[in-house]
Amino acid sequence: MHCVHIVLYFVTIIFNQQLTIAQLRCRCLASNSSCWPNATVWQMFNESINGRLVIPEPSAAVCNERSYNSTACSITKAQWSNATWRSDQVGAMQNHNWENSSCSIFVNRSTCNQGSVPVLAVDAISPEHVKATVRFAATNNLRLVIKSTGHDYLGRSTAAGSLLLWLHHMKNMTLIEQYSSCDLTNISNAVCIEAGVQWSEVYRWLSKFNLVAIGAASGTVSAVGGYLEGGGHSPLSRWKGMAADQVLEYDVVTADGQRQTVNACQNGDLFWALNGGGGGTYAIVLSAVVRTFPSPSVVVATCSVSASNATSYAKLIESFVEFLPIVADAGWSAYFDITDLTLSVLFHVPNGDWAALNATLNQFVANNTDLHFNSTNSFAFPSFYYYFALVLEPNNPTGYDFLVSSRLIPESIIRSKPKQVAEVFIQAKGQRTTGSNLRGSLIAGGQVSNTTNRNNSINPGWRTALLRMACTQDWSDTTSKADQDYLAAQVLLRAAMLDAVLPAGSQPTCYANEAHPNEVNWQEKFYGSKVIYNQLKSIKEKYDPFGLFVCTNCVGSDDWTSDLNCPKTSNSVRFNLTIFLLLIEIFAILS
Numbered sequence: 001m002h003c004v005h006i007v008l009y010f011v012t013i014i015f016n017q018q019l020t021i022a023q024l025r026c027r028c029l030a031s032n033s034s035c036w037p038n039a040t041v042w043q044m045f046n047e048s049i050n051g052r053l054v055i056p057e058p059s060a061a062v063c064n065e066r067s068y069n070s071t072a073c074s075i076t077k078a079q080w081s082n083a084t085w086r087s088d089q090v091g092a093m094q095n096h097n098w099e100n101s102s103c104s105i106f107v108n109r110s111t112c113n114q115g116s117v118p119v120l121a122v123d124a125i126s127p128e129h130v131k132a133t134v135r136f137a138a139t140n141n142l143r144l145v146i147k148s149t150g151h152d153y154l155g156r157s158t159a160a161g162s163l164l165l166w167l168h169h170m171k172n173m174t175l176i177e178q179y180s181s182c183d184l185t186n187i188s189n190a191v192c193i194e195a196g197v198q199w200s201e202v203y204r205w206l207s208k209f210n211l212v213a214i215g216a217a218s219g220t221v222s223a224v225g226g227y228l229e230g231g232g233h234s235p236l237s238r239w240k241g242m243a244a245d246q247v248l249e250y251d252v253v254t255a256d257g258q259r260q261t262v263n264a265c266q267n268g269d270l271f272w273a274l275n276g277g278g279g280g281t282y283a284i285v286l287s288a289v290v291r292t293f294p295s296p297s298v299v300v301a302t303c304s305v306s307a308s309n310a311t312s313y314a315k316l317i318e319s320f321v322e323f324l325p326i327v328a329d330a331g332w333s334a335y336f337d338i339t340d341l342t343l344s345v346l347f348h349v350p351n352g353d354w355a356a357l358n359a360t361l362n363q364f365v366a367n368n369t370d371l372h373f374n375s376t377n378s379f380a381f382p383s384f385y386y387y388f389a390l391v392l393e394p395n396n397p398t399g400y401d402f403l404v405s406s407r408l409i410p411e412s413i414i415r416s417k418p419k420q421v422a423e424v425f426i427q428a429k430g431q432r433t434t435g436s437n438l439r440g441s442l443i444a445g446g447q448v449s450n451t452t453n454r455n456n457s458i459n460p461g462w463r464t465a466l467l468r469m470a471c472t473q474d475w476s477d478t479t480s481k482a483d484q485d486y487l488a489a490q491v492l493l494r495a496a497m498l499d500a501v502l503p504a505g506s507q508p509t510c511y512a513n514e515a516h517p518n519e520v521n522w523q524e525k526f527y528g529s530k531v532i533y534n535q536l537k538s539i540k541e542k543y544d545p546f547g548l549f550v551c552t553n554c555v556g557s558d559d560w561t562s563d564l565n566c567p568k569t570s571n572s573v574r575f576n577l578t579i580f581l582l583l584i585e586i587f588a589i590l591s
Ligand SMILES: Cc1cc2nc3c(=O)[nH]c(=O)nc-3n(C[C@H](O)[C@H](O)[C@H](O)COP(=O)(O)OP(=O)(O)OC[C@H]3O[C@@H](n4cnc5c(N)ncnc54)[C@H](O)[C@@H]3O)c2cc1C
Pocket: 094, 145, 146, 147, 148, 149, 150, 151, 152, 153, 156, 157, 167, 195, 215, 216, 217, 218, 220, 221, 222, 223, 224, 225, 226, 227, 228, 230, 231, 232, 233, 234, 279, 280, 281, 283, 284, 285, 286, 396, 397, 398, 513, 514, 551
């Protein structure tokens, strides 16, 4: 009897260990010629995907010795901070630091290396290309990264020695006049958007039907990629909720290379995880069906105020924080910058009343007569698209080296402790001369706080927040490594200052899509709590048991080494062996 147990146990253990060792190996990187597929294998793969295999280059490579081309270099220099142009480059990230290569447009470097830019990429235009790429990467144990635009602030869409699945050219959009889903009655004018479509394209196309979807302030962010899966805040989120609240269905390819429909009734757990639990983690999204709404008109106000000294600036910021609940109650949204002794604000109100906007803003100015208001202007736009195209879209530069750390600030705190909130804002404020900023977004509260029929994995910090505050830092390619490390640490410290307004012991929360890769306790901060994180992780393990999809601070990444190339299995294997040996001994003693 005991013998049978022992033998059974032995077989199970050996089998388990072999599984672990066989399927959770270190990834094969391009630098390792003993495992990297040879030219023949790549050529066969290239043929199987209609010749869509391309070679990515760092965005500055054409300006350096390695691939110097004077025509291409002058285009690159002129377009360096053009986000649309950057998203068209297979090797580029929006923020140059994530390419992590020594190439630069500012200095001609002889040692321009590939850095974190993938070595090969599939420029996919069909679901078949995506399926083939997933299977090829899994079979050959490659590090696979997924990118639609490269906007990611944690560098999650690029990796050294990897194969890139680039979804940028999957650009279809279809209007579904009557969409009926499994658990909902008919929904009119849903839109099916493919993975490569960017928000400016969605807004422009929907405006022809006088419709709008809940999307990013930046037109170059992808509509249904990392933005959507990370939750997605919007100029319209106070009006209708987060972007991920609007999803009706996904069409995905899972890690086993299968195409699947994901909605509340089919693969419901995956649907829950994809709506807020992060991009690049559970499956590759080919397209998503999202709700649209009749476009609102929009009234807009801008104001810029400078104080002449720190005392009057502190008073201004306090007055502004007290102003926020007033405008929130009136349905306004806002983006604002707190830097040096200046406050700059862009307010907008969907379906707002222009005269009421003017009156409220004038009262704020009148309450701060001692300050110098450089400009207060207001405008009325007949539709969201006009506001987007004339105000938001032109103001979207990228390209520079950049880091951010954010916090979601609870509405109750802003209402009850405006003085303390203003104090921490001043502490964490930006300084133009050192390239830092404190960017506030009044894009939570309102319908973001309405959880009716919204069973998804969006960080619950969003549901009680009013503001998303982002401490940002940029620097140049010539900044020394030591200074970069210092600045990176400062970003984290400044964001942590904002935690001082929270009641003792409460969980600070960040928006994972606007966060710092070195944030401590990121599992709780990015996903809301350890319980939610573990729930997401078990869904991740169900759909991607061998961790084909790994990215920085994504769910499940804590099972991998910091470069995300090797599984941390050695401990568990040793632990299993220990248990096994112990059990053998116990059984031996008993029999
Ligand atoms: C200039 C700028 C403006 C921004 N404005 C806003 C804003 O208004 N609101 C807001 O909420 N956020 C905003 N963000 C943050 C934005 O949400 C994140 O950068 C997000 O990661 C962008 O998603 P992406 O797919 O465009 O980027 P990518 O870098 O291409 O991808 C980001 C992550 O998603 C994964 N991913 C991409 N596509 C897919 C897919 N089809 N299937 C599965 N995984 C995928 C990638 O692997 C990666 O992990 C902004 C960022 C920038 C740089």
